[in-house]
Structure formats: structure tokens, C-alpha cells
Amino acid sequence: MAAAVQNAPGLHDCRDAFAKTLEALAEADGRIVAVVNDSVGSSKLGGFKKRWPERLVNVGIAEQNMVGVGAGLANGGKVPFVSGAACFLTGRALEQIKADVAYSNTNVKLAGISSGVAYGELGPTHHSIEDLAWLRLLPNLTIVVPSDPWETAEAVKAAVAHEGPVFLRLSRMPVPELKRPEGARFQFGKAEVLRAGTDAAIIANGVMVTRALVAAEALAEAGIAARVINLSSIAPIDREVILAAAETGAIVTIEEHSIRGGLGGAVAEIVSTTRPAAMRILGFPGFAPTGSAEFLLEHFGLTSEGIVRAVHEVIAMRDGR
Amino acid sequence: MLEKISQTSDERIAAIREKARIIRRRAIQMVFDAKQGHPGGDMSVTDILATLYFGVLRYDPAQPDDPARDRFVLSKGHCTGALYATLAEAGFIPLDELATYMRPLSMLNGHPNRNYVPGVETNTGPLGHGMPVAVGMAIAGQIDGSDRRVFVVTGDGEQQEGSNWEAGMIAGHRHLAQLTLIIDRNHLQQGARTDETNDLEPLADKWRAFGWHVVDVDGHDHAALLDVLGAPVGDRVKPLCVIAHTHKGNGISYMVDQVQWHHGVPNQEQYELAMEELA
Numbered sequence: 001m002a003a004a005v006q007n008a009p010g011l012h013d014c015r016d017a018f019a020k021t022l023e024a025l026a027e028a029d030g031r032i033v034a035v036v037n038d039s040v041g042s043s044k045l046g047g048f049k050k051r052w053p054e055r056l057v058n059v060g061i062a063e064q065n066m067v068g069v070g071a072g073l074a075n076g077g078k079v080p081f082v083s084g085a086a087c088f089l090t091g092r093a094l095e096q097i098k099a100d101v102a103y104s105n106t107n108v109k110l111a112g113i114s115s116g117v118a119y120g121e122l123g124p125t126h127h128s129i130e131d132l133a134w135l136r137l138l139p140n141l142t143i144v145v146p147s148d149p150w151e152t153a154e155a156v157k158a159a160v161a162h163e164g165p166v167f168l169r170l171s172r173m174p175v176p177e178l179k180r181p182e183g184a185r186f187q188f189g190k191a192e193v194l195r196a197g198t199d200a201a202i203i204a205n206g207v208m209v210t211r212a213l214v215a216a217e218a219l220a221e222a223g224i225a226a227r228v229i230n231l232s233s234i235a236p237i238d239r240e241v242i243l244a245a246a247e248t249g250a251i252v253t254i255e256e257h258s259i260r261g262g263l264g265g266a267v268a269e270i271v272s273t274t275r276p277a278a279m280r281i282l283g284f285p286g287f288a289p290t291g292s293a294e295f296l297l298e299h300f301g302l303t304s305e306g307i308v309r310a311v312h313e314v315i316a317m318r319d320g321r
Numbered sequence: 322m323l324e325k326i327s328q329t330s331d332e333r334i335a336a337i338r339e340k341a342r343i344i345r346r347r348a349i350q351m352v353f354d355a356k357q358g359h360p361g362g363d364m365s366v367t368d369i370l371a372t373l374y375f376g377v378l379r380y381d382p383a384q385p386d387d388p389a390r391d392r393f394v395l396s397k398g399h400c401t402g403a404l405y406a407t408l409a410e411a412g413f414i415p416l417d418e419l420a421t422y423m424r425p426l427s428m429l430n431g432h433p434n435r436n437y438v439p440g441v442e443t444n445t446g447p448l449g450h451g452m453p454v455a456v457g458m459a460i461a462g463q464i465d466g467s468d469r470r471v472f473v474v475t476g477d478g479e480q481q482e483g484s485n486w487e488a489g490m491i492a493g494h495r496h497l498a499q500l501t502l503i504i505d506r507n508h509l510q511q512g513a514r515t516d517e518t519n520d521l522e523p524l525a526d527k528w529r530a531f532g533w534h535v536v537d538v539d540g541h542d543h544a545a546l547l548d549v550l551g552a553p554v555g556d557r558v559k560p561l562c563v564i565a566h567t568h569k570g571n572g573i574s575y576m577v578d579q580v581q582w583h584h585g586v587p588n589q590e591q592y593e594l595a596m597e598e599l600a
Contacts, residue, residue, distance in 0.1 A: 033464065035457075057460055060494075065453040065487035072457020075442055076465070077388055080457075095447055096484075100454055104444040105436055 011174035015113060017149035018170055019044035021156040022081060026052065029160065031079045033057060037066045043083040043113050063088050067096035067110070074107040079160055086112025086128035086169060087119075094134055101165045102138035109159045110167045115145075116206065116256030117288055117296045118172045124287040128169075133261025135167050136235055142188050143234040145169040145255075145263075147209040148178045151232055154186030162188065171256070173207040173293060178230075189236035197225035200252065200311045201245035203267055205232045208254045208302065215307035226311055231263055239274075242267055246275040250314040252282065254307055256297070259283040278317035280310040330544075333376060337543045340410055341371035345572050346599045347409070348402035351422040353592045357431070358423070361569040361582035363403035365507045365540075366395075366474060369565055370407040372546040373472055382412035385439040391469050392442055392458045396451020397476040397505060398432040399584075405429050405438070413440035449482025451475060452502065456488045459500035459560075467499075470554070474503045478510025481519050486531070492560045493532020500560040501550065502533070505540065507569040509580045528562040540565030573598055 026032040026048065033055045034045050040058065049056040057073070059066045063084060070082035082089070089112050090097065101108045112131060119126035135143055142162065146152040152170065159166040178194065194209070195216050204212040209230045216226040229245060231238065245251055251271065253264035264281030271277050288296050297303060301310075328336065344367050352358035374380075378391045395404050402422070409416050414428075421427035428437035432446030443454045455473035462469050475485060492500055504524070508515050515521050525535045534557055538549050549563055569583070570576025573595045576585075587595055 054464055059487070059491045062487035062491070064449075064484040065456070065491060068450060068453020068484065068488065069457035069460060069491070071443060072454040072459070073461045075392065075454070075458050076461020078461050078464070096450065096453070099444055099447055099450055103434075106443070 010176050012149045012177065013172050013174060014146060014149055014152040014170055015044045015172055017152040018111065018156055018168070019047060021153040023048055023051065025157065025160050026055070029079070031077060032160065033073055033078045033080050035059065035066055035070045035073065035080050035082045037061055037063055037084040037088065039084040039113065042085060043111065045083065063092035064096050067093040067108070068100050070108040071096075071100035071104060071106045079107060079109065081109045081111055083111040083113060085126070086115035086131050087126050090128065090131040090134055097135065097141075098138055102141045105140045106165060107163055108165050110165070112167060112169050114172045115169045116171060116173070117284070117293050120293040120296065121290055123290065127288060129256070129258045129284045131169060132234055132255070132257050132263065133265065136261065136266060140165055141235060142166040143169065144188065145205040145232050145234060147206055147230050147232055148175050150177060150180070151186055155232070158186060158188055169206065171207050175207050175210055178209065178213075189233050189238060191233065191238035191241040192230040193227060193241065194230055195226070195228040197227035198248055199225045200250035200315055201227040201229060201248045202307055202311065203229045203231050203242070203245060203251060203253045203263065204255065205230060205234070205263055206256055208256060211302070211304045212254060212307060214304035215311070218304060218308050219311055224311065224315070231267070234263060234266055237266055237270070239270055242270050243275050246271045246277040249277045249318040250311070251277050252280045252307055252310040252314055254282040254302060256302065257283050259285055278314040280314050282306060282310055334544045334547065337371050337375050337547065340375045341368050341543065342599060344371055344403055344406040344410060346596065347406035347419055349573070349587065349592065349595050349599065351402050351406065351419055353587055354420065355423040356586050357584070358402045358586065359399045359584050360402060360587070361509070361576060361579070361585070362397060362400040362476065362505070364571045364573060364576060365567045365569045366397065366400050366505050367403045367572070368541045368543060368546060369474060369503055369505065370403055372543055372550055374407050374411045376547045377550045378472070379469070380411070382440065385413060389467070389469055392455065392471040394442055394445065394451040394455045394471070394473040395433065396445055396448070396473055397479055398445030401429065401431060401433055404433060408438065408440045411440070414438060448476070448479040449484035452485045452488035455500060456492050456497065459492065459497040460495065462499050463495065463497060470499045470501065472501045472503065472550070474505055476510070477504055477506045477508065477521060478515050478518070480504065480521050480524070489528065489531045489533065496558045497560045498554050498557050501563060502560065503550070503563045503565050505567050506564050507567040509569045509578065509583065511583050513580060525564055532559055533562040534559040535562045535564065537564045537566065540567035541571055
């Protein structure tokens with residue numbers, strides 16, 4: 001993405017909130033360690049390393065080993081944050097995540113950095129738009145896709161407080177801090193209704209939440225009241241909020257992920273078997289062509305305009321027009 | 322574990338040998354009853370397990386989660402016949418539980434599950450998983466300045482999995498002296514000899530090149546195993562790789578070095594012969 005966007009006022013790289021929160025927690029809790037695959041810089045763990053060099057385990061470029069080492073550290077009473085580029089962490093070490101972390105049910109926290117198409121021009125090898133589909137299948141594993149710095153920080157705190165495996169899908173795309181009601185609380189398994197509306201529901205997470213809110217604003221001007229839901233917690237999932245959204249009869253999901261098996265798939269599994277509604281699933285249909293992250297999101301219609309179009313389509317589908 | 326202190330060396334070795342005999346019998350019984358299992362590998366690894374559990378490891382079966390315990394990981398997770406029989410003999414699981422081996426809803430799955438079986442540290446089964454986890458255990462000890470030791474057993478065919486070498490490289494780099502890798506070197510993998518499949522040699526040189534101290538030992542000689550595995554870490558700064566030279570199916574005449582016993586199941590006649598030989 002362009003540096004100008006990255007540095008735009010009011011926008012944040014959620015990795016900063018991740019690193020800052022982890023350091024604050026690690027100061028009080030000696031069990032917290034970090035495990036990286038030569039990814040100190042990309043995980044923004046330089047500060048952590050400087051403060052606690054003995055608690056930062058860099059295994060080198062070896063993801064299978066990185067995840068296994070995380071499980072071994074948890075066995076020794078540590079709370080390891082295994083942090084690396086989401087594409088390699090989840091793809092390369094999938095069986096370790098399955099056997100050593102999820103099936104063994106170990107207290108390992110996986111931080112998938114720069115998920116989605118954040119690596120833009122580096123191409124599909126470096127995109128991580130399959131991770132939710134892969135990991136959503138694994139029992140015991142909590143999966144969270146934070147939308148902004150506040151939620152990233154809260155998810156890190158919740159991960160430490162939770163005894164068991166967690167996957168945090170973190171982005172490096174610049175996002176604004178969302179406006180939330182006073183006293184808002186983050187909880188695994190709880191979705192957030194950020195805007196009320198009964199004509200349709202837009203369900204998003206991660207960097208897409210802001211776009212969903214912009215879309216809802218545009219729809220309101222056209223007389224359509226769209227509910228906006230931040231479904232940051234993919235597992236466990238908030239069935240109640242999803243089924244309430246299905247009452248609108250028109251749902252659009254949007255995610256920085258494949259259209260198969262991610263947030264949209266998770267919502268469709270619940271809606272189609274319990275309270276069917278018209279749906280559109282927005283995401284990536286396949287390997288992405290060359291382009292910056294911003295370009296790719298535009299190219300595939302993962303924008304507020306794309307959401308507005310999709311909401312009109314699902315309403316038409318629902319109404320049989 | 323305390324009883325061994327009052328024993329002479331010969332008595333200890335005789336006691337370990339007797340444990341190994343009991344474990345072999347129980348493992349064969351389990352495989353025969355379940356009509357499935359991996360008896361060849363069970364017989365290959367039994368003397369290593371008996372030496373570790375009854376001569377080397379510090380543990381308390383009443384407190385399987387004691388933070389100070391030594392850690393053991395059976396990376397060749399298919400050899401649960403020997404592992405469960407050992408854990409039962411060591412007091413982690415009731416003896417009569419062994420009769421449920423691989424039965425519906427038994428806690429004794431074909432591959433070990435730490436969430437059901439006390440004494441199991443991590444779930445293994447897919448090969449090449451034990452080493453990275455054991456390395457993590459040893460790093461945790463290193464961070465804590467603990468003297469607890471970590472032992473991991475892999476098969477020799479299992480050494481073909483690349484994750485072992487990822488883990489071995491960082492273990493050498495970090496001087497994880499508390500970590501011991503034992504390779505059950507029986508020269509047979511599931512389908513053929515290791516040297517016909519993907520030759521491991523020169524195996525000792527490979528581990529030396531990765532920064533490990535390597536020792537060869539007869540993997541069925543309890544005294545030799547005890548010497549190597551029971552020796553204090555002392556001034557050694559490198560992790561220890563013990564290449565335990567073993568025979569698949571050891572202890573049962575018709576199984577020895579026969580590849581088909583990787584997951585063969587004895588018939589009635591073979592079962593009776595095995596029990597006779599292990600009497």
C-alpha cells in the first residue's frame with residue numbers, strides 16, 4: 001500500500017496496538033514469551049526483544065518448528081505468542097496447528113501478521129486469504145479478526161486471559177479507530193452491532209468494517225436502513241446476532257478472504273440451516289492478480305460501493321424482484 | 322522412583338529388564354486383543370522406554386503436571402502399545418485400562434492424546450511433530466534456568482521428516498544441553514528398509530553437523546542405555562543425540578527385523594509363541 005495512505009492522519013496499523021499491548025502485558029506477566037520466524041520486524045516485536053531478549057525465541061525461517069516450539073513452551077508454563085506472516089504461519093504449519101495446538105489443546109497464541117492481501121504486489125504466495133477456511137475447521141481454536149487498534153488490544157488481552165489456543169488474524173492495512181458506545185466490551189464469541197437497521201444486514205470483520213459503515217451511511221441516504229455487524233470472533237461464533245441479522249432476510253458479508261470457507265461461509269452455514277435469507281458473499285474469488293492491496297480491494301469490489309451494490313441485490317433477491 | 326536409590330546397579334538393571342519384559346507382554350496382548358497396532362515398533366522401543374521410566378526420568382504419577390517433572394515425548398506416536406503399557410506400569414493409568422486399547426470411546430487411541438491420558442505431554446501421530454515440541458519444552462526450561470530434562474524418541478524412518486531438522490538446527494544453535502533425542506534405529510520403516518527408501522546415513526555425522534553430541538548405543542542393552550541416558554548433563558553444552566541401535570520386533574523370534582510386523586497382528590498361534598518367548 002502507498003506510504004501516503006499508511007501515514008494518513010487518523011489511520012492506524014493494528015500491529016502497533018498488538019505490540020504495545022503485548023509489551024504492557026508481558027511487563028506484568030513473566031509467562032508471556034514471543035516466538036518468531038525471523039519476523040521480529042514484521043511483527044513489530046523489536047521493543048519486546050530489546051526489553052526481554054531471553055523471552056523472544058527466534059527459531060529462524062522454520063514455521064513448522066515455530067509452532068511446535070510454541071506448544072512446547074506452553075507445556076513449560078509459558079504463554080507463547082507465535083507471530084509470523086499469516087500466509088506462512090497458517091499454510092506452512094497447518095498440521096502443527098492442528099495436532100500440536102488445537103488437538104493437543106495447548107495454551108498457544110498464534111498471531112498471523114499481515115493477513116489478507118496486505119502484501120499486495122508480492123502476490124498470492126504472500127496473501128493469506130485461505131487462513132480462516134483452514135483454521136475454522138479446527139476444534140478448540142478461538143479465531144479473532146480485529147477491526148481496529150482498540151479491538152486488537154482487547155483481543156490480545158483476552159487471549160492472555162483465556163486458557164487455550166487462539167488465532168489472532170492481524171492486518172497491516174491502515175484503519176481508523178471505530179466509534180464505539182461508552183463501556184463497549186470485547187468478548188470472544190460476541191459480535192458487535194455497530195449500526196442498527198432492519199432492511200438488510202452487512203456482516204464484516206477486520207479492515208472491512210469501516211467500509212461496511214461507510215456503505216450503510218450511503219444506503220441510509222437512499223432510504224435503506226442497513227444493520228452493520230462486526231463479526232470479529234469467527235470461532236466461537238455469535239449465532240444469536242447472526243440469526244437476528246437473518247430476520248432482515250437480506251445479508252451481505254464482506255471479508256478480506258476467499259469467498260469460500262471464511263466469514264461468509266460461517267454465516268451461510270448458520271443462516272442456511274436455521275433461518276434462510278438472501279445472501280451475497282463478498283471476498284476474493286481466487287488467486288489475485290498483481291496489484292497493491294488497495295488496488296486489489298477495488299478490483300474485486302471490496303469497497304463501500306461494492307457493498308452498496310450487493311445490498312441492493314440481496315434486497316431484490318429477497319423481494320423476488 | 323525412590324526405590325532405585327537403595328538398589329545396586331545390577332539390581333536396577335535387572336529391575337529395568339523385568340519391566341521391559343512385562344511391557345512387551347502387555348503390548349502384544351493389547352495388539353492381539355485390538356487386532357491392530359504397531360507391534361514391530363513397540364518391541365523396538367520398549368527397552369528405551371523401560372530404561373527412561375524406571376531408571377532415568379523424574380516424575381510423580383500422582384502429579385502428572387508437576388512443573389518440575391522431566392518431559393518425555395514419544396514422537397513415533399504409533400507405538401502406543403509400548404507407551405501405554407509403560408505408563409500403566411509407571412502408575413499413570415490403571416492397568417485394567419489397557420484392555421480398552423483402541424476400543425470404541427477408549428481413552429487409549431491408536432495415537433496418544435494428552436487430554437485423556439495422564440503422562441502424555443503432547444499429541445503425536447503425524448511424524449516429525451515431537452522434536453519441535455520437545456525443543457520448545459527445553460527452551461522453556463532454559464528460560465527458567467531449570468535442570469529438568471527433556472527426552473524425545475523418534476523412529477529412524479521418521480528422520481526423513483524435515484521438521485526434525487528445523488528443530489535440531491535451533492536446538493544446536495541454542496545449546497539445549499537438557500534435551501536428548503533418541504533415535505530408534507531399527508533400519509525399517511513402514512514399507513521397506515530405510516536405506517532402500519531414503520537413506521539416513523551418515524546419520525551421526527548429520528546430527529554432529531547440526532551441533533549435537535552424538536552417542537551410539539545398543540538400544541536393547543539396559544545397562545548401556547542407562548549409562549548414556551542416566552548420565553548427568555554435567556559440562557556438556559550440546560544437546561544429546563542417542564542413536565539407539567535396535568531391532569524391529571525385538572524379543573519375538575519371528576518378528577525380528579521383518580518389515581511386515583510394522584503393523585502386523587499376530588494370529589492365535591503367533592500370539593501364543595510370542596507369550597512363550599516373553600515368559
